[in-house]
Amino acid sequence: MADLSKSIAAIKDSRPPTTDRFTYLTILESHMSPEILPTLNDILQDADLTQEIGWDLIEMLLPLPGCETCLETIARVGNPREVILKVLEALDNIQHEEEEQTDGEEDKPSSTERSGPTQQFITLLGMLAILHRRLKTKYPSRFLGNTLQTVHRAYRPNQEMTAAVINLVHSLTGQRARPPLPTRKSSVNVANPDQNGDASKNAPDPEAEKDGREDPDESALQERLLLSFVTCILEAYVNKNDIAWAQRLLEFYNPTKIVPGRMSAMQAFREDQELLARDAVVGQLAALTSDLGLTEASDTFIKTLVQGPMNNDPLGETDDLSSPEDIALSTGGSISLLAYWIFSSTVFDANHPTPAxxxxxxxxxxxxxxxxxxxxxxxxxxxxxxxxxxxxxxxxxxxxxxxxxxxxxxxxxxxxxxxxxxxxxxxxxxxxxxxxxxxxxxxxxxxxxxxxxxxxxxxxxxxxxxxxxxxxxxxxxxxxxxxxxxxxxxxxxxxxxxxxxxxxxxxxxxxxxxxxxxxxxxxxxxxxxxxxxYAVFPSLGFLKEADQTSLAEYWIANAAFLIQAANFALFLWRGDGRLEHLVPEGMDAAVGERWAEPLLAAAQRYLRDVREGEDGRGEMEVGILAERLERLRGTEGFGGLERKGSREV
Known part of the structure; x- marks a missing residue:
């Protein structure tokens, strides 16, 4: 307690003008701990002081538990231009640190775990929402473009980071944002100080331009930038989180092919909380695109998407913008949005656009x-x-x-x-x-x-x-x-x-x-x-000379095709006779001699050697194949199998 008292006294008594800015920052760094944060937050209420040193404190504060209150104060009181630059620098640092930590690691943390980088990302995005709303400039899109590029680079498609991104976009769309969606127990909630904090504490922009009016084209530019950003986030999220649209659509179209007793993808996405959360997140991202003006699969939208070029990083080309048309959407995100629209409309009867x-x-x-x-x-x-x-x-x-x-x-x-x-x-x-x-x-x-x-x-x-x-x-x-x-x-x-x-x-x-x-x-x-x-039933006479190792490799490489070909042979020659007129004359005898007889002989030899202790790779598949071929025995006119089968059994 004595050390804490000394630290609190030191940071109070050495405030400028008692010391200069650089000395005071050094003192703060030497005494920085989670315990002094409430006192520091009181000190930061001094707008003049925070505008002078606030941006320098971000890197110092960010790793500390409980830093969010102080950082929110800096966002509300500090110079927004300087603080935005430091926040973006911190986001880039988070990206590099996380890449170093995860490089070469195969195990990924659970989507519900909040790692240090994830919590820091959430905190910094909360700051950005406040800071951008404080800016008073003729061309805010120039700041917004740089911010969205940096956020996209630092973003990792887990549930918490995605929720933070959704909060940021809601804040930056202002009055255009829709009311919050109904909460679901599978949803992930993260702090959003811009919406939940006290905006009355926001200080004026000390560098506000004199007339304080935005350029008339700015609203459309910012909306398009945000739309491009959301499509980039949607692309990243869908590429890292399996949404199973294709699998679920296939089940929806072919319900009789669902294996009884095995959980289907449709059922899994109804019952598994993590999968429910994925669907909820994608739904929220898709809703944002509608809020930002993408409400239909127009001919222009489809034509632009189809004719290309591929846009994997459209936010990387937003430096000199003159019109919204200069801002591309993510190709992958746009495709994912179309898939979401048609999937939700088909499976859930949702009212979404149908692409022409x-x-x-x-x-x-x-x-x-x-x-x-x-x-x-x-x-x-x-x-x-x-x-x-x-x-x-x-x-x-x-x-x-x-x-x-x-x-x-x-x-x-x-x-x-x-x-x-x-x-x-x-x-x-x-x-x-x-x-x-x-x-x-x-x-x-x-x-x-x-x-x-x-x-x-x-x-x-x-x-x-x-x-x-x-x-x-x-x-x-x-x-x-x-x-x-x-x-x-x-x-x-x-x-x-x-x-x-x-x-x-x-x-x-x-x-x-x-x-x-x-x-x-x-x-x-x-x-x-x-x-x-000859492509379905090739000559397999070479199998007679193959040793056990060669046979094992052959079975592993060709089992799926061989079994399917054997099934096809049964279909042709052991079926209901409807296709007899489609079989060329003499094909049964030729297939039996060049394909079925050497294949069955090799399979039987392989299985016999396995029983005697040889290499047993592919044993199950070979057993299935042998069973199929033996069912062809006795088929009228079926080449080698008919002549030799009785002696081989």
Whole structure:
């Protein structure tokens, strides 16, 4: 207590003019502790003193518990221009310190933990809200642009920092801000001194310009800056916090495919508090964009987004602004906003804008724009943006918005109308192949299994939407012959099966294409299987000479495709007989001899060696494959299996 009394006496008695400014700062630093903060806050009520030294105290105070009251006083009383500069410097320091602390660490703190940098970020944003409202200048956008750039750099997409950003934007929009949203128990609340403090304590701006009037264009510039900022925050948040729009939309469109007894994504986002909080935060960010004037998916908005260029850091180009049109929005944030609009409108019947988009050309152009350089790196660096784009594609495909040639017809006429529209518009067939290729890149490279599955489902649907039947076969042939990813080759086998089944339906079915009939649909003839049979069922005679290690590597690399091919063989030769006329003459015997017999023999040898203690990698998959192949035994005319099966069992 004696030391505390001495410290309090020292900071009281040495105030200027007893000492000069620099000496007093040195004295404050030497006695600084959480215990003296109430006394220091009383001292800082002296506006002249705080305007002289307040900005120098920020770095000194920020690490101390309980510093918020003193920093709020500095924000209300200090010189706003000088204090803003120091606050921005402190934000940059927080960013660098956090990068050093987390560099190389794999474990991330819980989203509900408030680390030192997070609490400091919240405090500093509270100061900025007060400071910017105190500024009296003709061109406040020049200060605001620099502030938003710095906040964006320091921002980390956890719940608390995002809540602080939302508070800041609410404060800076002034009377334009909507009333606070109803609180939810999953919401995160952080201090907002600008809204909850006493604004009557704010000192006038000591450097206020004489007329004190803003330029007439300033309001629109500031609103656009804030809108750009919010789209940047939305992009960052969605890229670090899985919102599962694509997965949930897929479940919504296909409820019968949800695995019984397993929690669906829809259910998880209804019950898990952290996931509820994510939805709430995104909803608040989307509401801010509406407050800031983005209330519709206008033709101009969509055209600007689609035609590019990519804007990953639009706030980095806000130094010399002359009009709101000079300020771009974040590309990823804009895509995420569109995904939020269509998801909420579809699943929750929310009243959000519906974008006037189609697969061709808009969605295709966006995919190309995002993935044209290094698809793997782009997908990994912006997983949320890509997932949002997949969700948007699922919605477009479900509503048969395939080509921009007019609205689709209703109900069962949708597919026929959409595919006919594409054909009438002379949409290049290569667009379907390129677009399909881009989707398969997402299906391979995205870090989320759920998004990979959604992208694969969309790719299959788009394949079947291609109105040119020969192009559909060409895409399948290319995948089966040239794709290095066995999971995609397995998908191609599934899509081939779907095309064969669709060829048996009427000419108005979704898979047959506009105007197709069994007579002009290659999938309704043996030619389709004849074209791809060697890609689906290649010669595997080399497996007879492979040792156990080589076989293990082969199973691991090719299990998904091999099992799917075996399922397809069962479908063709052990099915209900509807497709017998689609199998080329002699294909069963040839496939049995070149593919099934050596594959089964290798699988049986591998499993036998595993039972004797050899390397057992892929044992479960090989067992499934062997079971499928053994079910082909006895199939009439089925090559080597029929001749050798009885001796091998």
């Amino acid at each position: 988009m189609h697969i061709f050309p808009e969605h295709f152009a966006l995919l190309e724009q995002l993935l044209q350089d290094d698809a793997h790196a782009q997908i990994r660096s912006a997983p949320g943006t890509i997932a949002s784009l997949v969700a948007l594609g699922l919605w477009l495909e479900e509503n048969k918005l395939i080509s921009a040639t007019g609205p689709p017809a209703a109900d069962d006429e949708k597919t026929k109308s959409a595919t006919a529209a594409v054909a009438e518009n002379n949409n290049p067939s290569g667009d379907f192949m390129t677009y399909h290729h881009l989707l398969t890149l997402v299906a391979v490279y995205h870090p989320s299994l759920a998004v990979r599955n959604a992208a694969g489902s969309l790719a299959g649907a788009i394949l079947h939407d291609d109105p040119v039947v020969d192009d559909r076969l060409r895409i399948l042939e290319d995948l089966l012959e040239n794709c290095m990813f066995t999971n995609l080759k397995a998908c191609a086998v599934t899509w081939l099966r779907e095309e064969l089944l669709a060829a048996l339906s009427s000419s108005t079915s979704a898979g047959s294409g506009a105007g197709s009939t069994p007579g002009n649909n290659i999938f309704a003839t043996p030619d389709a299987l004849d074209t791809v049979q």
